[in-house]
Amino acid sequence: MTQLPPSVAGVARLPLDPIFRPRSVAIIGMSAKPGSAGQVVLGNMLQGGFTGTVHLVGRSGGEIMGRPVLTEVAQLPEGVDLAILMLPSDAVLANIEACVARKVRGAVCFASGFAEMGDAGREQQRRIGEVARAGGLALLGPNTVGYFNYVDAFTVFMVEQNIPPPLDRAAGKAVAVVAQSGGIGAHLAASLRMRGVPLSYMMTTGNEAQQGLAEMIDFFADDAYTGVIVVYAEQIRSAPDFLAAAGRARAAGKPVVLLHPGRSERSQAAAQSHTGALAGNHAAMHLMVEHAGVVNVDTLEEAIDLGQLLLRYPQAPTGGLGLVTASGALCGITQDYVEPLGLDLPALSAEQTERLREHLPDFTPPRNPLDLGTLVAWKPELISLGTASLLADADLGSVLVSLPMPGPETAVVWLRHYLQGISASAKPAILVMQSEDEPLPPAFIEEAHRSGAIVMRSPERALRALSRITRFGRARAAQALPDTAPAVRLDGPLGLGRGTQAEWVGKKLLGRLGLRVPAGALATTPDEAVRIAADIGYPVVLKAQAATLAHKSEVGGVLLNIADEAALRAAWQRLHDNVRRAEPSLVLDGALVEKMGERGLELVVGASRDPNWGPILMVGLGGIWVEALGDVQLLAPDLPRAAIVERLRSLKAAKLLDGFRGAPAVDLDAVADVVALVGQLMLQHPEITEVDINPLVAYGKGQGVVALDALIVTQ
Structure with missing residues (x-):
């Protein structure tokens, strides 16, 4: 049934x-x-x-x-x-x-x-x-x-085909391909098949009037012959359905690899003209599907490579890269590649160093990367020894073996030594036979396909594939860490109106959540301002307050370093005159009188609610730098503190977090707690559509953070 x-x-x-x-x-x-x-x-x-x-x-x-x-x-x-x-x-x-x-x-x-x-x-x-x-x-x-069902030998395709043989059901799991483009689906399937990768299905969904990507992923999640699902999407029409299906596939132990163009406006327009799909928020999609356990890729090459890699190695690694090669130049090239790819080449452990030293001549240092030079020509067994040693190192999560293309018989010998080297490990490994335009010997191809070895022709392509699978593994590991951020909950209505809230209203809410804001209060008269300043102490800042006043400083609505009562009364008049000149019809709630804060590192923590994908958080450099540099990271709303800290360290300006030119290292845990707090707020209160804390001033370790400005928007 x-x-x-x-x-x-x-x-x-x-x-x-x-x-x-x-x-x-x-x-x-x-x-x-x-x-x-x-x-x-x-x-x-x-x-x-x-x-x-x-x-x-x-x-x-x-x-x-x-x-x-x-x-x-x-x-x-x-x-x-x-x-x-x-x-x-x-x-x-x-x-x-x-x-x-x-x-x-x-x-x-x-x-x-x-x-x-x-x-x-x-x-x-x-x-x-x-x-x-x-x-x-x-x-x-x-x-x-149309589509191919390789499991049951059933084909529906409107272009004449040389039908490939059906899946050998006894050979283990296979890759299922589902694409909204027939041309791309056929390309992915044919490329995998030419590598000897078994296929279970190739499905093209077209415009998806009814059945779409989510339904196909659901079907593959239950299919006994599918081990990996490769998806090409031009538009995900139902985010909840897609995320639920991806979750079911992940729970069944079946990785989902997704290629979704649309980072540029032109790409979105091209997708819309092809399928009639409405363009969506690509960044939000990318973030949330990855958070759900989907492996995002940016190119067709990566979709093919990750499909093959995850079928053979379904457990994504978290460790660094090991390299075995016969070229000192490739060692240098790889060092240049790994940093922008987010990979590292850890030093070899003492145990594996000694293991290799026994078999290597003095002129070949036992290290990572391991350059065997011309030794591979007359001692090919070093390929298996070097590969096995690097795979056995606890700090290495994957290994690339990149060798020059030898003669036909030697190529098969080297392949066999490589296979022996990877035989005892479940860590991802790729063999690159260089000189990519030179055909591989038929005997080599046959043995590689029979063994399931992952063979590529380009070291750079192999590095991109291993970096992608490693970044995914590290992200999943970070998400699984215990959450040490404090739990916060506001029961009942928040007492906010609809639309944009004035700064003083947003700060009251943040204060209820436990986030530190500057001492101060809203004043509606100069006398009230003076009383508030006397209570909190000078110097103070005076800020015009109205829900529709989004950029206070641009209209002269923020006055700093007010030193005494006389200066405050003069500032009160000047502030109201400035706002009246800029926006004559604007009626202020009053002016916020706050204690001037100490200088620190200005960050921004924000959130917005995407209509399809839900709440998305943002953290980065704040103040004017958020618009000038755009150095931000997007985050899911329920990351544990350690994962948030890791994303903070991914900022381009991460050096500033650890102290720079005499500045103290900032309190990263406190910053992460604010990010987690905003995430909880967005998850618990769907009426909030936007939060913007800018700047959030971060101080030295143990000194916490202060929200100097806050914007909250509700629906």
């Missing part, structure tokens, strides 16, 4: 077995013209090995390939598993309705001319998805080019 995936937003998901592994198929829109699209689909399906029942439907009737052609959908028997619609866009809705009437369980729609054409097409697409779902029909497309 088919097990239904869980419902999302109260809507039960339709089973996908009718699409992936049907027992009966109807091709609707058949033409007697040789080479027509319907005949190509039928040929691919039969060549792929489908042995179920096939029905053909076409207006002209007759016979095609010895099979009778029905003239209308109503002539089909009830309960056909899959209808393949070879129809123009304006004929799709009527045929979907006819399929529903015949209780067809699944359908594939190749037609374009829907959401990618604008509002009218988008409405037409919505309608066909709605009718199909109401009728219990699982719909793939429109604007898909």
